């Protein structure tokens with residue numbers, strides 16, 4: 001059997017032999033062409049299926065209702081709602097904790113429902129109603145939920161607090177007298193690294209006027225040492 005001819009591609013290599021360099025270059029070109037073709041095909045299919053025009057990559061006009069007022073801005077398609085709220089509107093109450101949908105610090109209400117603003121593209125909220133923590137005390141005083149958080153010492157550093165307040169607010173609108181289990185379930189998408197969770201649950205129930213059986217760590221210690 002005739003051995004496979006190899007060439008370094010250098011001077012003097014037989015003309016009919018494909019050099020390793022030329023072979024790899026050809027492979028790369030083919031791969032790029034295939035990727036570009038398939039990406040274009042997928043984009044065309046998505047556009048056809050959704051009937052939506054492709055926008056960007058530059059800024060696109062964006063209108064929505066923010067804390068009860070119609071607002072107009074512009075955002076790049078890659079920008080998250082959290083980025084737009086914080087950088088373009090200066091509303092820094094919603095915090096960037098994890099930026100990957102696990103901590104809940106960025107929670108705002110979208111048409112009354114809690115969402116992670118870090119996981120939502122700004123352009124997706126066009127025409128919708130967004131509520132942030134800044135909108136909770138527009139009348140000049142604290143909302144009942146905010147007041148309950150203060151009264152029940154439901155925060156330490158406060159980083160997680162806006163998110164918890166927004167979720168609690170949405171819960172109490174939908175279910176004015178939740179059980180403790182329902183409050184815990186509603187708040188399960190939030191983390192408090194300071195360990196204020198028992199106080200937060202107590203505050204949420206107090207805002208609803210529901211008696212609680214929740215025992216805080218401080219209370220446990222007091223009971224242990226009574």
Ligand code: FES
Pocket residue numbers: 095096097098099100101102103104105106107116117118119
């Ligand atoms: S910053 Fe959005 S969930 Fe953590």
Ligand code: FES
Pocket residue numbers: 154155156157158159160161191192193194195196
């Ligand atoms: S009060 Fe500090 S993270 Fe919750």
